[in-house]
Amino acid sequence: MTRIDKRFVELKRQGRAGLVTFITAGDPDYATSLALLRGLPAAGADIIELGMPFSDPMADGPAIQASSQRALKAGQTMRKTLAMVKAFREKDDATPIVLMGYYNPIYVYPVDGFLKDAVAAGVDGLIVVDVPPEEDVELCLPSLKAGLNFIRLATPTTDARRLPQVLANTSGFVYYVSIAGITGTVAPDLADVRAHVGRIKTKTSLPIAVGFGVKAPEQVRAIAEYAQGVVVGSALVSAIARSLDAEGKATRATVTGVLGLVGQLAGGLRQPAAAAAS
Amino acid sequence: MSVIPEQRVPNSYRTGPDERGHFGLYGGRFVAETLMPLVLELEQAYADARADPSFQVELDDLLAHYGGRPSPLYFAERLTEHLREVSAASGRQGGAKIYFKRDELNHTGSHKINNCLGQIQLARRMGKKRIIAETGAGQHGVAVATVAARFGLPCVVYMGATDIKRQRPNVFRMKLLGAEVRPVTSGSGTLKDAMNDALRDWVANVHDTFYIIGTVAGPHPYPAMVRDFQSVIGRETREQMIEREGRLPDTLVACIGGGSNAMGLFHTFLDDRAVAIYGVEAAGYGLDVPNGHAASMSGGAPGVLHGNRTYLLQNDDGQILEGHSISAGLDYPGVGPEHSWLKDSGRVNYVAVTDKEALDAFQLCTRLEGIIPALEPAHALAYVKKLAPTLPRDNLLVMNLCGRGDKDIFAVAEHLHMEM
Ligand SMILES: Cc1ncc(COP(=O)(O)O)c(C=O)c1O
Numbered sequence: 001m002t003r004i005d006k007r008f009v010e011l012k013r014q015g016r017a018g019l020v021t022f023i024t025a026g027d028p029d030y031a032t033s034l035a036l037l038r039g040l041p042a043a044g045a046d047i048i049e050l051g052m053p054f055s056d057p058m059a060d061g062p063a064i065q066a067s068s069q070r071a072l073k074a075g076q077t078m079r080k081t082l083a084m085v086k087a088f089r090e091k092d093d094a095t096p097i098v099l100m101g102y103y104n105p106i107y108v109y110p111v112d113g114f115l116k117d118a119v120a121a122g123v124d125g126l127i128v129v130d131v132p133p134e135e136d137v138e139l140c141l142p143s144l145k146a147g148l149n150f151i152r153l154a155t156p157t158t159d160a161r162r163l164p165q166v167l168a169n170t171s172g173f174v175y176y177v178s179i180a181g182i183t184g185t186v187a188p189d190l191a192d193v194r195a196h197v198g199r200i201k202t203k204t205s206l207p208i209a210v211g212f213g214v215k216a217p218e219q220v221r222a223i224a225e226y227a228q229g230v231v232v233g234s235a236l237v238s239a240i241a242r243s244l245d246a247e248g249k250a251t252r253a254t255v256t257g258v259l260g261l262v263g264q265l266a267g268g269l270r271q272p273a274a275a276a277a278s
Numbered sequence: 279m280s281v282i283p284e285q286r287v288p289n290s291y292r293t294g295p296d297e298r299g300h301f302g303l304y305g306g307r308f309v310a311e312t313l314m315p316l317v318l319e320l321e322q323a324y325a326d327a328r329a330d331p332s333f334q335v336e337l338d339d340l341l342a343h344y345g346g347r348p349s350p351l352y353f354a355e356r357l358t359e360h361l362r363e364v365s366a367a368s369g370r371q372g373g374a375k376i377y378f379k380r381d382e383l384n385h386t387g388s389h390k391i392n393n394c395l396g397q398i399q400l401a402r403r404m405g406k407k408r409i410i411a412e413t414g415a416g417q418h419g420v421a422v423a424t425v426a427a428r429f430g431l432p433c434v435v436y437m438g439a440t441d442i443k444r445q446r447p448n449v450f451r452m453k454l455l456g457a458e459v460r461p462v463t464s465g466s467g468t469l470k471d472a473m474n475d476a477l478r479d480w481v482a483n484v485h486d487t488f489y490i491i492g493t494v495a496g497p498h499p500y501p502a503m504v505r506d507f508q509s510v511i512g513r514e515t516r517e518q519m520i521e522r523e524g525r526l527p528d529t530l531v532a533c534i535g536g537g538s539n540a541m542g543l544f545h546t547f548l549d550d551r552a553v554a555i556y557g558v559e560a561a562g563y564g565l566d567v568p569n570g571h572a573a574s575m576s577g578g579a580p581g582v583l584h585g586n587r588t589y590l591l592q593n594d595d596g597q598i599l600e601g602h603s604i605s606a607g608l609d610y611p612g613v614g615p616e617h618s619w620l621k622d623s624g625r626v627n628y629v630a631v632t633d634k635e636a637l638d639a640f641q642l643c644t645r646l647e648g649i650i651p652a653l654e655p656a657h658a659l660a661y662v663k664k665l666a667p668t669l670p671r672d673n674l675l676v677m678n679l680c681g682r683g684d685k686d687i688f689a690v691a692e693h694l695h696m697e698m
Contacts, residue, residue, distance in 0.1 A: 055597040077595045101607045105596035130308045155312040181482035271343045
């Protein structure tokens with residue numbers, strides 16, 4: 001069992017869905033980003049997605065594009081991202097970390113070395129947006145062999161015929177992309193999402209997390225009724241962007257502001273469980 | 279138009295890609311899951327179209343009567359003479375016989391229309407209602423806007439803000455044709471960023487939108503499909519050369535941005551091993567200037583971008599570099615995957631020329647032949663200037679003059695410090 005598997009077992013025991021938070025490694029700078037990362041579990045993040053910045057994030061909207069650019073401008077590299085995970089692991093051995101991003105920085109690392117270093121750093125899983133099942137031999141199968149979860153995205157365009165292929169080598173959880181579009185743009189149609197998640201559930205026993213376009217505590221609560229995880233990303237990196245000074249540097253509000261927002265989002269998930277328990 | 283049958287040799291360079299869209303190590307389908315079903319649908323639709331004789335008949339008719347094909351194969355007599363003098367001055371008695379494949383005479387002024395007519399026909403077959411595209415120099419954007427107007431489909435063209443400034447006439451043409459030109463400010467505001475935004479649009483509008491990619495890049499089946507639509511250039515060249523000279527050419531030269539005009543000329547000849555083939559990349563300020571060129575094969579490394587694996591301009595961390603070329607149509611940080619494969623296999627020679635060399639060749643062509651070339655084929659010509667004097671006089675050389683220079687006159691005036 002990876003930390004991801006264990007965390008979902010624990011969430012099930014608690015009778016609630018988990019909050020999955022996305023931030024980009026190195027945004028707006030290494031030190032601030034590490035402080036954020038370290039603060040996320042206490043603020044209410046159950047699983048952490050850590051973005052590996054890429055110059056050309058084709059599946060992302062303006063908020064995450066800008067976040068990637070800030071990180072790269074501040075000198076973030078893949079090696080630094082892995083170092084960040086390692087530093088996080090010194091103090092937290094339970095919160096799962098999933099690295100999320102695009103294939104090229106992994107490919108040139110190269111793949112073998114990356115997987116070895118990622119496992120050593122304490123990474124639990126990977127989401128690599130531009131490696132579909134058709135290219136599984138590239139990265140998915142080697143990742144599974146290295147002991148990492150490979151989390152695949154299912155989307156509104158993944159039809160019944162294709163779903164088995166998407167699920168075949170997926171592990172950890174399934175990430176349902178709630179809109180046909182890029183991150184952080186339009187709000188998902190929640191009835192639609194529910195129907196899709198229901199369909200995926202009949203085909204897999206893996207937990208399902210829903211993301212892309214989730215911003216508000218009400219959305220989080222609504223999705224938590226039928227999914228095991230709710231992913232929030234653009235809203236958090238937008239909060240980072242808003243907290244920066246005129247030069248784009250972190251301020252005292254950066255860490256507190258973002259963690260405060262995580263707290264609000266997490267509150268929505270814990271309330272019903274707490275109410276039920278009392 | 280009859281096509282002269284080509285000989286097949288067992289160990290062929292022309293069989294790629296495999297069924298997964300790979301050319302050896304290169305190519306593939308590295309796209310987000312949302313797009314994957316569309317890419318598969320497109321592959322199926324293209325296979326069906328190819329199997330349907332009426333598709334090619336309609337396309338040939340459009341190419342002839344709307345596009346203006348076949349384009350002439352023109353003997354560039356004064357350029358040939360000039361380079362023979364250069365050869366003699368260096369003590370050699372060489373100087374290849376130079377022909378231009380005149381694809382700049384096509385409707386809209388470049389080879390891009392060949393591909394656009396093919397893809398719009400496919401879009402219509404698939405019942406798509408909206409067209410999107412990326413453009414660098416604006417030649418592809420103009421060709422897309424043109425076919426969209428011709429078939430009455432709404433059209434959005436993504437163009438880098440930097441490119442909008444240096445290719446103003448084409449921006450205006452697209453607008454006249456009824457297209458919406460969306461400026462792209464993300465990244466460096468050039469072709470790669472325009473392609474990112476076009477892909478983002480496609481993901482968000484999967485149900486009704488057809489993405490007309492302008493070069494032999496992108497996920498499978500685009501590299502093969504665009505190659506097939508552009509291969510009319512090489513097929514005509516083969517036939518025209520046999521008619522004029524009674525034999526095949528000895529040397530082919532074409533510029534490489536993404537590589538579509540080059541692949542269009544080369545592909546038919548890949549198994550004619552005696553034909554020497556040169557692809558000319560943009561060396562910008564020089565291959566030794568960091569991030570100062572757009573020569574992904576001469577100065578890059580394999581990586582994955584825009585749906586395929588290919589040579590890319592990138593740093594050690596796998597971040598894509600912006601690159602530079604005087605020519606907006608050449609400064610793409612990647613190249614079509616089939617070119618990467620042809621480079622590694624050694625079948626095609628990839629070389630690079632600088633901004634300055636291209637600008638000199640631009641002027642030479644204008645003065646000697648009365649043809650104002652686009653800055654892109656001016657790169658091919660700059661290499662012809664170097665190569666032809668070293669070749670014997672009976673060497674038949676074909677250069678793809680794939681675009682005309684009207685769009686570039688403002689930029690050239692600026693570089694040459696001339697008043698307009
Ligand atoms: C005239 C012309 N030639 C060449 C190119 C480069 O593209 P490709 O290498 O695909 O032919 C362009 C692209 O805009 C162009 O406009």
